[in-house]
Structures are given as structure tokens and as C-alpha cells.
Amino acid sequence: xxxxxxxxxxxxxxxxxxxxxxxxxxxxxxxxxxxxxxxxxxxxxxxxxxxxxxxxxxxxxxxxxxxxxxxxxxxxxxxxxxxxxxxxxxxxxxxxxxxxxxxxxxxxxxxxxxxxxxxxxxxxxxxxxxxxxxxxxxxxxxxxxxxxxxxxxxxxxxxxxxxxxxxxxxxxxxxxxxxxxxxxxxxxxxxxxxxxxxxxxxxxxxxxxxxxxxxxxxxxxxxxxxxxxxxxxxxxxxxxxxxxxxxxxxxxxxxxxxxxxxxxxxxxxxxxxxxxx
Amino acid sequence: xxxxxxxxxxxxxxxxxxxxxxxxxxxxxxxxxxxxxxxxxxxxxxxxxxxxxxxxxxxxxxxxxxxxxxxxxxxxxxxxxxxxxxxxxxxxxxxxxxxxxxxxxxxxxxxxxxxxxxxxxxxxxxxxxxxxxxxxxxxxxxxxxxxxxxxxxxxxxxxxxxxxxxxxxxxxxxxxxxxxxxxxxxxxxxxxxxxxxxxxxxxxxxxxxxxxxxxxxxxxxxxxxxxxxxxxxxxxxxxxxxxxxxxxxxxxxxxxxxxxxxxxxxxxxxxxxxxxxxxxxxx
Numbered sequence: 001x002x003x004x005x006x007x008x009x010x011x012x013x014x015x016x017x018x019x020x021x022x023x024x025x026x027x028x029x030x031x032x033x034x035x036x037x038x039x040x041x042x043x044x045x046x047x048x049x050x051x052x053x054x055x056x057x058x059x060x061x062x063x064x065x066x067x068x069x070x071x072x073x074x075x076x077x078x079x080x081x082x083x084x085x086x087x088x089x090x091x092x093x094x095x096x097x098x099x100x101x102x103x104x105x106x107x108x109x110x111x112x113x114x115x116x117x118x119x120x121x122x123x124x125x126x127x128x129x130x131x132x133x134x135x136x137x138x139x140x141x142x143x144x145x146x147x148x149x150x151x152x153x154x155x156x157x158x159x160x161x162x163x164x165x166x167x168x169x170x171x172x173x174x175x176x177x178x179x180x181x182x183x184x185x186x187x188x189x190x191x192x193x194x195x196x197x198x199x200x201x202x203x204x205x206x207x208x209x210x211x212x213x214x215x216x217x218x219x220x221x222x223x224x225x226x227x228x229x230x231x232x233x234x235x236x237x238x239x240x241x242x243x244x245x246x247x248x249x250x251x252x253x254x255x256x257x258x259x260x261x262x263x264x265x266x267x268x269x270x271x272x273x274x275x276x277x
Numbered sequence: 278x279x280x281x282x283x284x285x286x287x288x289x290x291x292x293x294x295x296x297x298x299x300x301x302x303x304x305x306x307x308x309x310x311x312x313x314x315x316x317x318x319x320x321x322x323x324x325x326x327x328x329x330x331x332x333x334x335x336x337x338x339x340x341x342x343x344x345x346x347x348x349x350x351x352x353x354x355x356x357x358x359x360x361x362x363x364x365x366x367x368x369x370x371x372x373x374x375x376x377x378x379x380x381x382x383x384x385x386x387x388x389x390x391x392x393x394x395x396x397x398x399x400x401x402x403x404x405x406x407x408x409x410x411x412x413x414x415x416x417x418x419x420x421x422x423x424x425x426x427x428x429x430x431x432x433x434x435x436x437x438x439x440x441x442x443x444x445x446x447x448x449x450x451x452x453x454x455x456x457x458x459x460x461x462x463x464x465x466x467x468x469x470x471x472x473x474x475x476x477x478x479x480x481x482x483x484x485x486x487x488x489x490x491x492x493x494x495x496x497x498x499x500x501x502x503x504x505x506x507x508x509x510x511x512x513x514x515x516x517x518x519x520x521x522x523x524x525x526x527x528x529x530x531x532x533x534x535x536x537x538x539x540x541x542x543x544x545x546x547x548x549x550x551x552x553x554x555x556x557x558x559x560x
Contacts, residue, residue: 069463086466093467099460103482103558112478113468148559166468 015042017066017170017204022075024061034230035061039075041223041233046203048196050215052263053225053234054271059208060096060174062225066206067093067172079170089117092168092202096175098155100147100162107143110134110162117166133161136195153184160192167201174208186247189214193244212263216256217247224266235266338528347533365518365537372507372514373541375431376499379438383499384492386439387446391491392480394447395454408447416441416502420509430510434503441502445494453487454480486557493549500542 022039025032036058043049051059064070066077068087077084079091087093100109110130118126134140137157147155156176163171176192177185196202209215215222219239226234241255250256324340331339354366394401416437423436461483465475507516515538522530 067467069466087469089469091467093463095460095463097460099464101461101464101479101482104478112470112474116468116470116474119471146558162468 016045016080017041017043017206018076018078019043019062019066020076020078022062022065022072022077024058024065024070025073035228036232037230038232041236043204043206048205048218048220049207050219050222051206051208051225052210052212052215052222052267053231054227054267055210056228056231057225057271058228058231059225063172063174063206063208066170067091069093089166090168091170091172092163092166093172094156094159094163094174094176096178098147098152098159100155100158102147105144105146106139106150106158107131107134109147109158110165113162114165129165133165134158136164136198137161137191151184152180153188156180156188157191160188160195164195164202169202170204170206171196171202172206175210176207177214178210185211185214189217190247193218197244212260212267215263216241216259217245217250222259222263224263224271227271234271237262336528338532343529343532346527346529347536350530350533350537360512361521363513365515365534368513368515368518369537369541372503372516375435375507375514376438376496376503379435380442380492380496380499382435383439383442383495384446387443387491387495388450388488391447391450391488392454392484395451395457395484396480401451401455408444412444412448416498417505417509420506430512434506434510434514437506438499438502441499442495445498446488446491449491449494450484450488453484456487457483482558486553489549489553489556493546493553496545496549497542500538500545504538 019039019041022036023034024036025034027033039062041049051062053059061070065072066079066084068084068091100106101112104112107130110133111126114121114126114129118129121129131140131143134143137160139154139157139161142150142154147158150158156179160176173192177188180188196205205218207215207218216239222237222239223233224235224237225231237259239255239259241250241253328339328341331337331342350365354364354369356362356364357367390404394404419440420433420437423433424430427433427436457480461479464470465479470479503514504516504519507514508520511517511520515534519531519534522528522534
């Protein structure tokens with residue numbers, strides 16, 4: 001990596017990814033519903049940020065605003081100094097429900113994304129890129145299968161390969177492992193860490209999750225959202241655990257316990273939603 | 278709108294996965310034999326009812342009178358003794374030609390218009406009332422318009438078929454396109470799909486089963502309408518054949534034609550059903 005050419009944080013008085021006074025309202029039959037208000041956050045280049053909160057706290061809405069899929073009602077989001085007005089190839093997204101195109105093979109699902117983002121790249125190079133990323137997620141031998149022939153974990157691996165293959169600067173993960181069983185979730189979390197360590201393009205990650213352990217294991221900072229409607233940022237917790245992190249040893253460190261207790265307190269007492277939580 | 282995908286194929290695949298392949302084949306054969314048996318039973322019942330009705334109403338030809346006529350028609354389908362005496366095969370080919378050309382032209386209009394309506398709310402709001410008003414009109418009402426426009430009965434028949442074929446395809450295509458899940462649209466947006474990519478890799482594959490269901494319905498109705506249209510138009514075709522046979526007071530020929538029309542309609546329908554199964558996907 002060419003560190004000396006990289007803009008320092010001084011270049012971004014408001015942070016690399018800057019969320020300023022963001023408000024999001026939805027028009028419902030019952031009237032205007034304020035989903036998010038007063039969202040302010042500065043993300044440094046290379047940071048791994050998690051949004052955690054109860055269902056309906058608007059964390060996915062916020063992620064969609066950063067992705068450019070939803071327009072904010074008020075405020076501004078800037079990336080690298082430029083306001084976000086729509087989706088862009090600088091931001092990759094892994095959706096919660098995989099969102100693979102069921103009529104395309106595994107390989108074509110990744111290929112179409114690469115093809116769309118890199119219009120002028122020669123065809124063999126695109127193919128090589130696709131094969132490379134499918135290899136990275138261990139799906140090389142499944143490339144001709146359709147998504148419905150794959151398990152949930154494999155589908156999400158395809159989605160991860162697709163998102164990384166366009167070499168985005170920022171990776172947006174919307175509850176990426178939420179639908180997976182615990183074992184698969186664990187191995188995919190580790191694969192994600194490896195992808196991020198090995199990939200020299202994607203540095204900054206914003207992840208929405210409702211899994212406390214996942215948030216601590218992966219994040220540099222955890223943004224805890226208050227309950228919706230009118231959700232906002234409740235507290236930001238720094239995870240000062242050096243990388244690489246090892247799950248087994250991590251569980252016995254005082255930092256882990258301290259952060260986990262704080263998160264549990266926030267989510268089960270401070271922002272407790274009651275019966276249907 | 279869309280027909281549920283029959284799981285006959287899956288059943289066959291499951292059967293093939295059984296450890297004893299021979300047993301599976303026997304099972305399949307037994308199932309096929311049962312199907313044939315019950316279908317034969319149904320037709321036998323039809324024949325019996327037909328025979329009984331024919332006994333009590335002497336004007337109606339019974340099976341004994343009709344089936345030899347049908348056999349004779351099918352034995353020499355392509356003879357041609359001038360404009361008023363052609364084999365049933367020739368008449369069917371005339372009708373199929375009109376149905377397919379009208380259906381094709383109608384589809385070429387209906388698919389793009391349906392896609393535009395499904396993809397754009399304003400287009401939908403503008404055109405949907407027009408469609409709703411024109412759709413219930415019997416295609417035969419358009420026949421005089423076709424005559425006025427083309428001064429030819431054969432072209433007017435095709436025109437009526439075009440109108441017939443429009444609506445089911447248009448409405449199904451519109452419905453398919455409009456029901457595209459946001460997830461797929463978001464994939465196209467996030468990965469910056471080009472318009473062409475969006476059309477060929479997202480919108481068309483997603484709505485293809487809907488579209489083909491529309492085409493299948495259109496073809497079925499077109500095959501029904503052609504008989505009536507050709508009765509009006511005269512000259513050639515299976516509809517003309519039916520009317521001509523009635524004028525010649527040959528009810529056995531009319532009934533034979535009905536059976537042939539039904540069989541061809543079945544083949545057309547099953548052909549498109551097969552096509553739909555081939556392109557449908559499991560999400």
C-alpha cells in the first residue's frame with residue numbers, strides 16, 4: 001500500500017465518511033414517521049464500524065442512506081469529501097437476504113457486477129477477477145451452480161465475493177450473517193476478516209448487526225442506536241483490542257468482558273423494548 | 278396470475294434418486310398406465326353420453342356416424358380439389374398461419390408496451406384505463422375495422438387475432454415487470470448495471486415466466502377466436518371448414534373438426550407450458 005499518498009485525516013475535517021445531522025422520515029398512512037434523527041458520525045478511512053440496535057431502530061435505513069439506495073430527508077452524507085447522492089462503485093453492499101439473481105449461475109452473479117463496474121476492462125481480465133474472488137470464498141468448484149442449489153452460507157459467500165470483486169473503498173454489510181447458523185456465521189466472520197486483510201482496496205467497513213459478539217469481534221467502534229421511531233446514536237463504544245484478534249483468547253480478556261457488559265446493559269436495560277424484543 | 282410450477286419433474290427426479298432404479302422405472306410406468314387408463318375412461322364416458330344423446334335426438338350424428346368421417350378426413354389431410362374442397366390439414370395450416378402471425382404481431386406490440394407500463398407509473402396510469410376499456414371487447418367486433426383497413430378478409434382475421442393476443446400478454450408482462458422485488462432492483466443499482474444489463478439480466482429473466490404465461494393465454498384465446506373469425510371471413514381455414522360443413526349439412530364433419538380443433542389447442546398449450554417450465558427459476 002502506498003501510505004504516503006493516502007490522504008490523512010487532516011484532509012477530512014469531517015472524517016472520510018461523514019454523516020451530518022441526518023434525518024429520515026417516511027410518509028405513512030398515519031402521517032409522517034420520523035425514523036432517524038440527529039445522526040452525526042465521522043468514520044476514518046480504514047475503520048470497521050458496526051451499527052447495533054433493536055429491530056426497527058433504523059440501522060438498516062442508515063446503511064441504505066450511506067449506500068445511496070435511500071435519500072435522506074435532511075442532513076448530508078459525504079464520502080471522501082463528496083456528497084452521496086446515489087449508489088456508486090466506491091461502495092459495495094452485502095445484503096441481508098443475499099440478493100443473488102436466481103436465474104444466473106454463481107459465476108455470472110459475480111461477473112455481471114464486475115462487468116457493470118469495469119466497463120472497459122478486457123473480458124479475460126474480468127473472468128480472472130471473478131474466478132479469483134470465487135476462489136477466495138472457496139466456491140470455485142460451485143461456480144456453475146444456481147443460487148438455489150447452494151446453502152445459505154454459500155449464498156452469502158457469493159454475495160461477499162460479488163461485493164469485494166468490484167474493489168469498493170467502503171464495504172456496507174447489512175446484517176450479513178443474520179440468517180446463518182452459529183457455526184457458519186463464525187467461519188464467515190473469519191473469512192471476512194481475511195478478505196479485508198488480504199484485499200488492499202477495501203478498507204472501511206460499515207456493518208449492521210444485532211449480534212453483540214460479532215460486533216466486538218469485528219469492529220473498531222460500535223455505534224449503539226436508540227430505539228425507533230426517532231432513533232438516533234445512543235453511544236459509541238471503542239473496541240481497543242489489537243488485531244489480529246483470536247476469538248478463543250478474546251473471550252477471556254478483560255476488554256471483551258467490559259465491552260460486552262456495557263453493550264448488554266445498553267441493549268437490555270437502557271434501550272430495552274419489552275416483550276417483543 | 279402465474280401458474281404454479283407442477284412438480285411432476287421433481288417427482289420424476291426423486292423417483293430416479295431411489296436406490297433401486299428398476300423399481301423406480303416400474304413405478305413410473307405404473308403411474309403412466311394409470312394416467313392413460315383414467316384418460317381413456319373419461320373419453321369413453323364422453324362417447325357413451327354422446328351416443329345416448331344421439332339416440333334421443335336424431336338430428337345429431339352419433340359416434341358411429343362421425344368417427345369414420347373423422348378417420349377419412351385424417352387419412353387424406355392435404356388433398357386440394359379447388360377453392361371449396363380442401364383437406365383438413367390444409368385448412369388447419371391456413372388457420373395456424375393466421376393465428377401465429379397475429380399472435381406474433383400482437384406479442385411484439387404487447388411485450389414492450391406491457392414492460393413500459395410495468396416499469397413506469399405514469400405510463401401505467403395513462404394506458405391502464407385504455408386497456409381496461411378495450412380488453413372486454415370481443416375481438417370479433419374489431420373484424421370490420423380490419424376489413425376497412427385492409428380490404429381483405431384474411432388480413433382482417435389476422436387483425437382480429439392481433440387484437441386478441443394483445444391483452445393477456447400485455448397485462449401479464451405489466452404485472453411481471455411491476456412485481457420485480459426491490460432486492461433485485463437494488464442489486465442493479467448498487468452494482469451500477471447498465472440499462473441493457475438491467476433489462477437482459479434482471480428485468481427480462483425475472484418477468485419471463487409471467488410474460489410466457491401471458492403468451493400462453495393469448496395463444497389459447499387466439500386459437501378459439503380464429504374459428505369464429507374464419508366463419509365470418511370464409512374462404513379458407515378451420516373456421517370456414519366448420520361453417521362450410523354445416524352449410525353442406527354434414528354434422529359428422531363439424532364434430533370431427535371440433536375434435537381436431539380441441540387437439541391442436543391442447544398441443545399448442547402444452548408446448549408453451551413446456552417452454553414456461555424450462556425458463557422458470559426457483560428463488
